[in-house]
Each structure stands twice: as C-alpha cells, then as structure tokens.
Amino acid sequence: MAWNGVVPTTVKAYAATSATEPLTPTTIERRDVGPRDVRIDIAYCGVCHSDIHTARGEWGPTNYPIVLGHEITGVVAEVGPEVTRFRVGDRVGVGCLVDSCRECEYCRRGDEQYCAEGYVETYSSTGRDGLPTQGGYSRAIVVTEDFVLRIPDAIPLDVAAPLLCAGITVYSPLRHWNAGPGTRVAVVGLGGLGHVAVQVAAAMGAEVTVLSQSLAKQEDGLRLGATHYAATGDPDTLSRLAASFDLVINTVSAAIDVDAYLSLVAVDGTMVNVGIPEHPLPVNMFSLVMRRVSYAGSNIGGIRETQEMLDFCAEHGIAAVIETISAQQIDEAFDRVVASGVRYRFVIDTATLD
Numbered sequence: 001m002a003w004n005g006v007v008p009t010t011v012k013a014y015a016a017t018s019a020t021e022p023l024t025p026t027t028i029e030r031r032d033v034g035p036r037d038v039r040i041d042i043a044y045c046g047v048c049h050s051d052i053h054t055a056r057g058e059w060g061p062t063n064y065p066i067v068l069g070h071e072i073t074g075v076v077a078e079v080g081p082e083v084t085r086f087r088v089g090d091r092v093g094v095g096c097l098v099d100s101c102r103e104c105e106y107c108r109r110g111d112e113q114y115c116a117e118g119y120v121e122t123y124s125s126t127g128r129d130g131l132p133t134q135g136g137y138s139r140a141i142v143v144t145e146d147f148v149l150r151i152p153d154a155i156p157l158d159v160a161a162p163l164l165c166a167g168i169t170v171y172s173p174l175r176h177w178n179a180g181p182g183t184r185v186a187v188v189g190l191g192g193l194g195h196v197a198v199q200v201a202a203a204m205g206a207e208v209t210v211l212s213q214s215l216a217k218q219e220d221g222l223r224l225g226a227t228h229y230a231a232t233g234d235p236d237t238l239s240r241l242a243a244s245f246d247l248v249i250n251t252v253s254a255a256i257d258v259d260a261y262l263s264l265v266a267v268d269g270t271m272v273n274v275g276i277p278e279h280p281l282p283v284n285m286f287s288l289v290m291r292r293v294s295y296a297g298s299n300i301g302g303i304r305e306t307q308e309m310l311d312f313c314a315e316h317g318i319a320a321v322i323e324t325i326s327a328q329q330i331d332e333a334f335d336r337v338v339a340s341g342v343r344y345r346f347v348i349d350t351a352t353l354d
C-alpha cells in the first residue's frame, strides 16, 4: 500500500514478446507513488533505434515481455508528499535513466549514465523496488523526482520526446569534445540522433557536415543547420574529405568500415561512436596512429546535462522533426527505421493505446 493508500496502477502498454513477433497490447503494473515519486501520464514516446536493437535481441538476450521506450514526455498526474520540484500538471520528460546509486563519484558529479553500480535503465533493468523496469510505450510511469526532467514551455511535448534520448546522446559528446566556433564537425547518419546532432552542433557554432548514404535528405540537412552535405555512397566522398574534421559523431546503427570513417579525422581529432551496431567492428591501428586520432564512445548523458540540453534546445528553437504514429503502427515503424526510412523520428501518440 502506498503512502496515501493508493494501490499499484494498471496501465495499458505495448510489449515485445520475442525477437521476431509483432508487438502486442498488454497491461503492466506501475508501482505505488512513493514519498519522492512522480506519476506521469505519458503523452508521447519516441521510437529510438535502441528500442529495436533490444526488441530484436541484437544486443544480447532480452527478457521478454518487455515494454520499450525511453523518450517519454507527459504531464505530472500525482506527486508523493516529499516531492519538491514538481506539481500536478507540470510538463515533464523521462529519458533512459530512472535511478542510479547516487553515491559513486560519477553519480555525485552528475554522470549517472556512468554510475559505478550500473544505472537503472527505463526498461530492461531491475528497479530499486526489485521489479523489472518497463518503458514508455505505455500510458503512465512512476519515477523518482530526481530523474524527471522539466520540458520548457517553448517545446511542444511531441517534438520534445526524442530529445530525451536522441537529444542528450548527441549533446553530451558535442559538449565534451568542445564543438563550437572554429570546429569542423561531421555527423554520420541523418536519422533520429543525427538530425538533432546537426541542429545542436550548428547552434553551438560549429561548421557542420552531414555524411549520409545518399543525397536524398540534403535539403533537410542544410535546413537543419549543416553547411555541407555529402553522400558516403559516392566512392570519392571519403577520400575528398580525408583528414578534414575535428570531430566526427558517428550515429550509424549498422556495421560500417570504421577505418574509412576514421580517415576523415584531422590530426588530434576524435571520432565518437554513439551508434552501437549489433556486432564488433575491426579497427586498423594505422587509422589512429598516423594522425594521433582518438576513437571514443559516449553514452546518453546525466540528468543535469539533460536538463541543460532541453533548455539549450528551447533557447535555440531546436526540436525533433517527427512523424506521429499510433501504437498499432509500431512494427511497421521499426522496419522503416531499420531501412533508414524515417524523417526523422517516429513518436507514438500514447492516447492510441486506449
């Protein structure tokens, strides 16, 4: 029984039940609202490629059934008695993190995504209440207030949702590697992450180049803030652009020739992989050694930085470009994401779960 006598709430959701079957309607139990918890009525949830990797078991065994979704926006429906930062009716978001140890050096400095104990993921983790966590392809979620973000009034909830994962995942490395005036940034892959990366890097003042498989999305890329756009499907592109970027943000979800992309990095520059393909990829050490190139990875971002990113996006008029879908269209949407056929993020209107 909760502090106020409320029993756990049953909410409607869509779940993956195996790596191959379509998602199915289901119900899940959300925990009682604890003293420091916030219950959020979910309005929208973005479809991240990580949802697909997980649903299809591409990152190792998945515990089915699983409710995916970690790009959540909605409205606060209930708060526990000790909650200080939120009130009923507030516009809020939840990303990939719903808890962490809060005590290790990484948590203390706001890098909960690198928590030494392993953070609690919005789905596919065990929560501190001992229950498996379930994500945002559902009508409501209960989250401790410390892991709830405030959505600035300037950003509508539907186009804000993808910022909670795609947005922070590109903002964090762009900040960490000091993208700004005078830096040449390449964004590889104009998908969910990539289209936000272009906007954020441009707003930070960097000179941005999109490297996409074809020129099909060139107009969009330039409109989003890129100065240059090139097709990696053209065999001359990579050699023409050799050693010409300080920072390459690689968002590609599939296997690529890593050396070909490392060849783009200038002396002392960095390529950061945020894309996490299913299988390991080989790297030729000459690609790193000959120009003192760093090859790095980056995982989402901490809660403080996520709020900073949301505020930055509001200030600079940045939001996701979305296609809204119903819950019944999720499987079709998954296939279109894998085929690079979304411009640029599917967002589920969770009212369609009812």
Ligand code: NAP
Pocket: 047, 048, 049, 050, 051, 053, 165, 166, 169, 188, 189, 190, 191, 192, 193, 194, 211, 212, 213, 214, 217, 251, 252, 253, 254, 255, 256, 273, 274, 275, 276, 277, 298, 299, 300, 337, 338, 340, 344
């Ligand atoms: P997405 O919307 O599918 O975008 C990926 C883009 O990569 C596609 O739009 C496509 O861009 C390009 N691409 C796809 N297949 C390719 C291929 N075979 N060769 C070259 N380019 C290809 O996916 P997303 O949601 O942005 O996620 C991207 C990756 O990041 C996924 O692996 C996801 O799991 C991962 N991710 C990581 C984090 C993190 O914290 N590190 C967070 C979120 C997501 P073009 O059509 O422009 O070529």
Ligand code: ZN
Pocket: 048, 049, 050, 051, 070, 096, 165, 166
């Ligand atoms: Zn994600």
Ligand code: ZN
Pocket: 100, 101, 102, 103, 104, 105, 106, 107, 108, 112, 114, 115, 116, 117, 118
């Ligand atoms: Zn920690």
